[in-house]
Amino acid sequence: MSPLFTVDRTGDTPIYRQIADQLRSAIASGQLPPGAQLPTVRQLAQELSVTRLTVQNAYADLQSGGWIESTVGRGTFVSEQAPMQLHWRAASRSPTPALVIGDILQMGQAQGIRSFASASPDPSLFPETKFWECLEAQRSQTKIVVSYGAAQGDALLRSEFVAYLAERSVVAGPDEILVVSGVTQGLALVAQLTAQPGDCVLVEQPTYVGFLHLLRTQGLQPIAAPMDEEGPILEEVERLATAHRPRFFYTVPGFQNPTGYQMTTERRQRLLELAQRCNFYIVEDDIYSLMAYDAAPLPPIKALDRTERVFYITSFSKTLMPGLRLGMVMAPPPFRERLIAARIAADLGSPPLLQRTLAAFLHRGEFRRHLRQTIPTYRERRNAMLRALESFMPAGVTWTQPAGGFCCWLTLPRHPGMGDAPNLVLQQGWAVAPGNVFLADGNGDFHLRLCFGALTPDNIRQGVRLVSEVIRRQLAVEPPAPEMSGEWMPLV
Numbered sequence: 001m002s003p004l005f006t007v008d009r010t011g012d013t014p015i016y017r018q019i020a021d022q023l024r025s026a027i028a029s030g031q032l033p034p035g036a037q038l039p040t041v042r043q044l045a046q047e048l049s050v051t052r053l054t055v056q057n058a059y060a061d062l063q064s065g066g067w068i069e070s071t072v073g074r075g076t077f078v079s080e081q082a083p084m085q086l087h088w089r090a091a092s093r094s095p096t097p098a099l100v101i102g103d104i105l106q107m108g109q110a111q112g113i114r115s116f117a118s119a120s121p122d123p124s125l126f127p128e129t130k131f132w133e134c135l136e137a138q139r140s141q142t143k144i145v146v147s148y149g150a151a152q153g154d155a156l157l158r159s160e161f162v163a164y165l166a167e168r169s170v171v172a173g174p175d176e177i178l179v180v181s182g183v184t185q186g187l188a189l190v191a192q193l194t195a196q197p198g199d200c201v202l203v204e205q206p207t208y209v210g211f212l213h214l215l216r217t218q219g220l221q222p223i224a225a226p227m228d229e230e231g232p233i234l235e236e237v238e239r240l241a242t243a244h245r246p247r248f249f250y251t252v253p254g255f256q257n258p259t260g261y262q263m264t265t266e267r268r269q270r271l272l273e274l275a276q277r278c279n280f281y282i283v284e285d286d287i288y289s290l291m292a293y294d295a296a297p298l299p300p301i302k303a304l305d306r307t308e309r310v311f312y313i314t315s316f317s318k319t320l321m322p323g324l325r326l327g328m329v330m331a332p333p334p335f336r337e338r339l340i341a342a343r344i345a346a347d348l349g350s351p352p353l354l355q356r357t358l359a360a361f362l363h364r365g366e367f368r369r370h371l372r373q374t375i376p377t378y379r380e381r382r383n384a385m386l387r388a389l390e391s392f393m394p395a396g397v398t399w400t401q402p403a404g405g406f407c408c409w410l411t412l413p414r415h416p417g418m419g420d421a422p423n424l425v426l427q428q429g430w431a432v433a434p435g436n437v438f439l440a441d442g443n444g445d446f447h448l449r450l451c452f453g454a455l456t457p458d459n460i461r462q463g464v465r466l467v468s469e470v471i472r473r474q475l476a477v478e479p480p481a482p483e484m485s486g487e488w489m490p491l492v
Contacts (some may be wrong), residue, residue: 007048015050016057023058027067027078038068038076066113067204093221116450116463119257119318119406119433123454125377127370128323129325134360138353150314150351151344153179153328157359157454161328164306164362170312170330172192178329178339179350184210186313186329187250188218190283191340193335194311195220195247202249206283206409206438206447208257215257225249225442227256229400231263234270240301241278248281248311253301254289258449259409260402260439268301275309286314289404290371297404303380308332316358318406318453319371326350326358378406386459394472399450406453409435412446421448424470430463 005022007015020107026032039047042053059076060069070076112155137146144255153160176359182184187210195201196217205224215222225237231253240246243307249271253263263271269488275282282301289297304314315327342370344347385408389399396413410420422434435447450467452460 005048007050016054016061017326019044019048019050019055019058020061023062023064024065024067032078033092033208034080035077038078042228045297047107048129048349067320070161072143072193094424113203113426113429114455114459114463115431116452116467117404117433118456119449119453120322121318121320121374121406121453123321124308125374127366127373130370131357131361131368133481134364134366135353135357137360138356141356145353145356147349149349149354150339151349153177153350154352154355154359157326157362158328158464160359160362164367165330168286169299172330174335176330178331178336178343179355180313180327180343181325181347181350182215182317183313183315183329184284185346186315187211187283187285189346190248190311190329190338191215191218191220191312192337192342193331193338194281197275200244200246202237202246202280203440204245204251204256204352205440206435207250207440208252209433209437211285212437217411220247222440227259227261231261231267232271234267234274237271238274238278241274241280246280248283249275249302250283250285251287252285254286254297255291255402255405255407257288257405258407258433258435259400260405261400261409262403263301265298268298269304272301272307272309274303278306280358281311282309283311284313286312287318287327289314290319290374291378291406292404293375293382294403311335316367320367324354324358324433325335326354378453379454381460383456384460385452385464392465392468394468394475397468397471397474408450408452410448410450412447412448412471413475415475415477417477418471419469420471421474425467425476428466428470430466 005019007018010017011018013377023032023038032038038044038059041052044055045052059068059070063070065086066079066275068076069079106295109403135259152175155174157179158177161177161179162172162174162230165177174191180189191201191214199220200221200223202225203215203222205229207222210221222244223240224234225240227233232249236250241249251263251271253268255262271282279341282305284301286300290298300312309332309334310330310376312330313327313402316324317327329339344454371482381404384400386401388407389410390395391400393410400409402408419434422432427433438447438449450464450469455463
């Protein structure tokens with residue numbers, strides 16, 4: 001604990017206040033998270049060579065401000081309600097996908113922060129009673145669920161996945177499916193098998209920030225393919241594929257993250273034809289497609305695949321719960337054995353207890369029931385988001401009209417103050433994701449991603465109003481005058 005402190009015995013600031021200030025800073029920055037236990041008064045006094053009264057005064061100061069809580073017989077802990085001084089590191093001049101992912105996860109846990117930043121379902125809608133019943137049912141299979149499972153995934157769960165895929169018009173057998181720890185692990189394994197460091201891969205522009213982070217860690221070069229409301233612009237995809245000879249094209253065709261766009265059936269078919277002609281694979285991330293609010297979801301690209309060009313990946317992180325960390329990959333035949341081998345090298349396999357629980361949940365029809373119950377709620381929240389944007393956003397701001405999923409993509413006026421918007425919004429207790437990390441070229445100061453899944457309609461309206469006020473204020477700020485270089489610059 002003592003490395004947190006630097007006690008100055010010669011200065012004017014009382015030692016108890018130095019201790020309190022440094023603890024307060026450590027808590028606000030997240031270095032000491034909510035629930036962390038602090039040393040006893042005696043322990044800290046001995047470590048710092050100060051009196052117990054000095055430490056008691058420091059703790060009393062922190063407790064009066066709501067930073068810590070003390071319980072007789074248990075000790076002193078950082079308060080769950082302690083304020084945190086958060087900022088978007090990803091809004092800096094040198095953002096990275098890793099920074100924004102870390103920021104989003106941190107802000108999702110921070111007290112007093114309401115978040116548009118995370119594309120997550122609402123935890124309050126989780127069907128806990130039914131899920132715990134399925135978990136409790138595994139007591140009769142204790143010897144199986146406490147042991148290592150099959151590397152390819154539990155046979156019962158893969159059988160349930162076969163039925164799940166059949167409802168999505170995808171024909172598969174259990175041996176064609178690999179169970180993975182969510183879409184991100186599936187993407188990592190596929191990228192590892194299909195490309196080498198330095199290779200080019202095509203991605204939609206904008207695209208899932210987690211995938212851009214994954215590409216960076218594997219040394220792969222993303223090439224941005226522009227898109228419109230109907231999906232990737234295939235003329236550009238063909239031009240880029242011809243120029244760069246990518247290993248694969250990554251797409252989220254069903255209610256894309258971050259735009260919410262749904263690729264049309266025609267473009268899905270033409271993309272398959274283009275992949276065959278230009279000799280690249282399609283990596284299909286189908287995580288959002290069941291979150292459809294205006295019409296039945298389209299069948300995945302994999303359902304149209306007749307030439308084994310598609311790696312199909314999905315999970316239950318958006319439709320059920322992110323913490324489950326279970327999904328599936330279907331790979332073209334030449335890659336299946338290698339994919340299982342790569343999974344064994346990664347972590348041997350997913351926990352059998354959770355796999356059997358999900359299998360029971362699917363088998364009993366609880367997943368379908370959960371979707372029927374939650375889709376109307378998420379539709380209402382999508383509608384609240386669009387109404388609020390229409391009501392409050394200033395002229396010059398545009399946004400997508402998602403027909404499903406959790407994401408809405410805002411395009412802001414090209415004003416230099418827009419890059420400060422995420423941190424200014426955060427100072428008001430709200431988090432929105434800066435757009436720069438969703439673009440392969442990183443030029444995203446003029447975009448924001450707003451996600452509505454975990455917020456009530458009233459909160460959505462309140463949050464959008466605040467974001468719009470920040471944008472209006474930034475638009476009213478005069479941009480700084482350009483520095484004079486000594487050369488004549490024409491006015492443009």
